[in-house]
Amino acid sequence: MDPKLGWYVARSTGITAWALIALAVIWGLLLTTRVLQGHPTPKWLLDLHRFLGALAVVFTGIHLGGLVADNYTHFGVADLLVPFAGSWKPGAVALGIAGFYLLVAVEISSLLMRRIPRVWWRHIHMTSFVAYWATTLHGVTAGTDSSNRVLLAAYVGSAVTITFLTAYRVMVGRGAARPSTRTPTAVAPATTSA
């Protein structure tokens, strides 16, 4: 077995986790802006939005596990959980740690959504934008593969998409594309929970 396998797994799952975070944010924005006008249905978007978030947490866990298990680089548990504890690019690593904690907070608050005040969930959920930008900057500044053209294109593409959808959401408002004639599909209860 390749002695650097843990290192390779850490790098590949880090990229995958970042992509899932970006997709989860984009899915959430597609859901709340309703730019797709019900195709696919809000219920479908919400279900996949939740699943993408959970999958991002799983792959982030594998990313951290790969770094700890790897012998090629020397990351301890404290280096990966405490900001600025390690000596290797402490600022860049701290961004990843912050993004990880925010991701976990968003996931836990979503699982407990029915048991916590709605305003708490909403405020915590808004930090997913911070988590996306923190993990993106983490990937750019700490990632070994950040100079790869395909990955750079993915960073830029996701950043442009999320910036555009966020601006659309702020300027036009929630559910701007909602049709004036209400239908049972358009006012499905599931659409109001994201």
Place this chain on the structure above:
Amino acid sequence: MTESNPRAARPRRQHAAIGGRVLAAGLSASGALALTAALATTTTTTAKASTVAAAPAPQTIVVRVVLADGREALTPVAVTPIPVPAAPAARPVTASKTS
């Protein structure tokens, strides 16, 4: 007297995006595996290339020595090959004016 349980009455939530979930999980897992394989392959190729370019090992050759009295002797000598730099590309021939 019977009491209805609201939890039991609530319909079980269906996963709306089963296909999307399977697709997302499959793409994520296969993408991570493919990336891992690509990273391992790329790094191995680089390591092999660097091994080829490493300094050559010393070699032993046998030299025939002619002594002053005319006798000959064979003696082993260790030599280290010096990498010869690649010859510069030939300049394109340009027409020159001849007087």
